[in-house]
Amino acid sequence: xxxxxxxxxxxxxxxxxxxxxxxxxxxxxxxxxxxxxxxxxxxxxxxxxxxxxxxxxxxxxxxxxxxxxxxxxxxxxxxxxxxxxxxxxxxxxxxxxxxxxxxxxxxxxxxxxxxxxxxxxxxxxxxxxxxxxxxxxxxxxxxxxxxx
Amino acid sequence: xxxxxxxxxxxxxxxxxxxxxxxxxxxxxxxxxxxxxxxxxxxxxxxxxxxxxxxxxxxxxxxxxxxxxxxxxxxxxxxxxxxxxxxxxxxxxxxxxxxxxxxxxxxxxxxxxxxxxxxxxxxxxxxxxxxxxxxxxxxxxxxxxxxx
DNA sequence: ATACCTGCAAAATATTTGCACCACA
DNA sequence: TGTGGTGCAAATATTTTGCAGGTAT
Numbered sequence: 001x002x003x004x005x006x007x008x009x010x011x012x013x014x015x016x017x018x019x020x021x022x023x024x025x026x027x028x029x030x031x032x033x034x035x036x037x038x039x040x041x042x043x044x045x046x047x048x049x050x051x052x053x054x055x056x057x058x059x060x061x062x063x064x065x066x067x068x069x070x071x072x073x074x075x076x077x078x079x080x081x082x083x084x085x086x087x088x089x090x091x092x093x094x095x096x097x098x099x100x101x102x103x104x105x106x107x108x109x110x111x112x113x114x115x116x117x118x119x120x121x122x123x124x125x126x127x128x129x130x131x132x133x134x135x136x137x138x139x140x141x142x143x144x145x146x147x148x
Numbered sequence: 149x150x151x152x153x154x155x156x157x158x159x160x161x162x163x164x165x166x167x168x169x170x171x172x173x174x175x176x177x178x179x180x181x182x183x184x185x186x187x188x189x190x191x192x193x194x195x196x197x198x199x200x201x202x203x204x205x206x207x208x209x210x211x212x213x214x215x216x217x218x219x220x221x222x223x224x225x226x227x228x229x230x231x232x233x234x235x236x237x238x239x240x241x242x243x244x245x246x247x248x249x250x251x252x253x254x255x256x257x258x259x260x261x262x263x264x265x266x267x268x269x270x271x272x273x274x275x276x277x278x279x280x281x282x283x284x285x286x287x288x289x290x291x292x293x294x295x296x
Numbered sequence: 297a298t299a300c301c302t303g304c305a306a307a308a309t310a311t312t313t314g315c316a317c318c319a320c321a
Numbered sequence: 322t323g324t325g326g327t328g329c330a331a332a333t334a335t336t337t338t339g340c341a342g343g344t345a346t
């Protein structure tokens with residue numbers, strides 16, 4: 001049976017509570033957006049959505065919270081091949097790492113879970129004696145539709 | 149026998165010539181730096197080194213040339229887990245893709261070539277019917293020394 | 297109570313663009 | 322000779338920081 005690819009809303013806040021991280025009105029709004037977002041928000045989108053929940057949220061609080069969540073290993077930072085601009089995209093870390101594919105023609109972002117990817121990480125840990133904390137595989141190319 | 153991991157200097161210029169790309173004094177300097185660099189230069193370092201060969205090289209020409217080389221698939225763009233700042237790093241594309249590992253403690257960058265990586269890319273192309281143009285696997289964690 | 301967070305404004309960093317001029321092919 | 326490249330300066334985009342005051346625990 002495949003592992004679930006999402007967790008219940010509230011889980012990010014629960015993690016923060018477990019780790020003794022102070023919860024504020026603004027962080028609650030930002031975490032809620034991260035939890036319910038379909039996918040891949042950049043800082044500006046995250047700010048806009050969080051402000052709908054709490055109008056007082058400031059851009060710097062968004063960046064400070066993103067840094068916090070990154071340090072805690074609760075979110076991943078992506079480039080998505082910089083298909084739209086130079087910024088970063090964020091998504092909450094789920095049970096299994098996945099690969100991101102970005103179509104250079106239509107801009108679609110796809111995800112893919114692979115046992116081979118897990119095996120590759122195992123090889124790096126073993127052969128290089130490297131303890132992996134975070135990994136990111138991003139692929140640019142042409143999706144099935146755009147290759148036709 | 150392992151494939152060579154470097155190519156002779158001049159190769160980048162040769163590629164550009166083959167493709168009918170106009171060669172200028174400034175581009176020559178920039179390509180030369182890319183060719184002879186040990187590894188992983190960011191735009192500012194590339195500018196500084198190129199200016200030693202041709203003092204007239206401007207920052208915007210560096211960025212314009214990087215964009216050109218990226219589009220031509222002659223260089224790869226890396227984040228190296230943003231160990232130093234938010235910019236990008238560049239390296240010329242070699243015969244085989246390799247994985248980059250960045251030690252979050254000492255900052256060392258390591259590279260690793262793996263057949264499993266090749267196999268993984270093959271799987272993506274086949275299972276997702278995705279035609280890969282560029283791929284980037286970056287790993288953050290702790291190197292053998294810093295894990296001790 | 298107090299350590300930690302926040303908004304605001306400004307700074308820092310990174311990259312791109314408009315334009316007049318210049319140089320490669 | 323003409324297309325495309327260049328430097329320069331200014332604009333844009335993205336992220337960070339100092340500070341005075343506010344809030345969660």
